[in-house]
Amino acid sequence: MRDPNQIVFFDTTLRDGEQSPGCTMHHDEKLRMAHQLRDLGVDILEAGFAIASEGDFAAVQAIAHEVKGTRVASLARCKREDIDAAGRAIQPAASNRIHIFLASSDLHLEYKLRITREQALDQVAESVRQALTYTDDVEFSTEDSTRTDPEFLVKMITVAVQAGATTINIPDTVGYTTPAEYEAIFRMVKQRVPGAENVVLSTHCHDDLGMAVANSLAGIRGGARQVECTINGIGERAGNAALEEIAAALMVRRDQFPYTSNIKMEKLFPTSQMLAECISFGAAPNKAVVGANAFAHESGIHQHGMLANPLTYEIMTPASVGAGNTNLVLGKHSGRRALADRLEKLGHTLTREQLDEVYHRFTELADRKKSIYDQDILGLLKPEKAVVVAAAT
Numbered sequence: 452m453r454d455p456n457q458i459v460f461f462d463t464t465l466r467d468g469e470q471s472p473g474c475t476m477h478h479d480e481k482l483r484m485a486h487q488l489r490d491l492g493v494d495i496l497e498a499g500f501a502i503a504s505e506g507d508f509a510a511v512q513a514i515a516h517e518v519k520g521t522r523v524a525s526l527a528r529c530k531r532e533d534i535d536a537a538g539r540a541i542q543p544a545a546s547n548r549i550h551i552f553l554a555s556s557d558l559h560l561e562y563k564l565r566i567t568r569e570q571a572l573d574q575v576a577e578s579v580r581q582a583l584t585y586t587d588d589v590e591f592s593t594e595d596s597t598r599t600d601p602e603f604l605v606k607m608i609t610v611a612v613q614a615g616a617t618t619i620n621i622p623d624t625v626g627y628t629t630p631a632e633y634e635a636i637f638r639m640v641k642q643r644v645p646g647a648e649n650v651v652l653s654t655h656c657h658d659d660l661g662m663a664v665a666n667s668l669a670g671i672r673g674g675a676r677q678v679e680c681t682i683n684g685i686g687e688r689a690g691n692a693a694l695e696e697i698a699a700a701l702m703v704r705r706d707q708f709p710y711t712s713n714i715k716m717e718k719l720f721p722t723s724q725m726l727a728e729c730i731s732f733g734a735a736p737n738k739a740v741v742g743a744n745a746f747a748h749e750s751g752i753h754q755h756g757m758l759a760n761p762l763t764y765e766i767m768t769p770a771s772v773g774a775g776n777t778n779l780v781l782g783k784h785s786g787r788r789a790l791a792d793r794l795e796k797l798g799h800t801l802t803r804e805q806l807d808e809v810y811h812r813f814t815e816l817a818d819r820k821k822s823i824y825d826q827d828i829l830g831l832l833k834p835e836k837a838v839v840v841a842a843a844t
């Protein structure tokens with residue numbers, strides 16, 4: 452029996468994430484990430500798109516073979532050869548899934564696929580049945596759901612459920628929806644699709660308007676119990692909903708989202724760091740939860756508050772997401788309290804008069820220099836010996 456309050460985390464870092472510019476990973480890097488994602492506690496790991504290339508097939512197969520303790524999925528279009536490739540690639544895994552998709556919007560059906568709505572429905576039924584010959588866990592996605600005629604969306608999902616799909620993903624493929632609208636789509640599907648109560652509904656949101664995480668959370672409110680997401684929010688165009696942000700929102704705002712998950716929060720930061728090593732860029736410094744500045748404070752008022760009680764300016768501790776310690780950055784906005792605190796950590800307790808003097812020299816230096824290092828601070832104690840440490844390049 453499924454726990455109705457558990458949120459299933461479906462990670463697509465190695466599929467949607469990997470197919471975006473600058474995010475290509477080698478075989479060994481994919482395997483390393485897959486082990487880490489399993490340790491992080493993701494329930495389903497979308498390892499790739501088996502038909503896309505020999506490399507993708509080999510990666511999905513190797514992950515299915517090696518990575519125990521998570522469900523391994525491959526993506527497939529509604530094509531016989533795609534489903535065959537996905538089915539063969541995931542075969543070594545103890546638990547696996549085929550994730551098939553077909554566009555549901557008229558825009559995609561007419562211009563991209565050049566098929567009628569009726570032909571689309573036939574393909575869905577046939578493809579779900581074919582996938583079920585490889586595994587009893589079949590996910591079906593209505594691509595571009597949020598720009599689909601709601602009547603037809605209900606019809607296509609009904610066909611997929613009747614054919615035996617066990618998870619229905621309703622992706623916001625192009626990052627177009629808003630939280631209220633997306634929540635309403637889930638409520639409509641739950642209400643109007645016969646048998647919807649027997650399948651897991653899933654979100655898959657893109658960040659083109661910066662709402663991917665908000666939309667995912669709205670989907671949960673509407674009845675979704677699976678979220679598709681990626682580490683650091685990598686993915687097509689502006690990226691996917693960031694796994695670490697959804698997990699942190701569920702943790703910090705449990706009052707709003709009374710759900711459980713298998714995510715081990717303290718593994719979030721190390722996983723983000725590992726991904727940055729595997730691809731060509733890391734998280735932006737101001738990225739929520741895992742950015743270098745996510746737990747850094749420079750202004751005097753904030754530093755004073757943080758030293759008095761971290762709850763004043765932090766809604767979660769860095770340790771809770773595996774990010775080490777809060778970083779009080781000393782710069783021109785910092786005050787005496789933070790300077791005295793740092794000096795004490797460096798082994799120097801100053802009198803009030805000494806601190807005033809050193810603080811004066813500190814503000815002069817901070818006006819000239821963007822990054823103040825501990826060596827600079829120590830240098831301020833003995834002005835005649837002060838050597839300004841050059842900024843690291």
Ligand code: MN
Pocket residue numbers: 467624655657686687
């Ligand atoms: Mn996507």
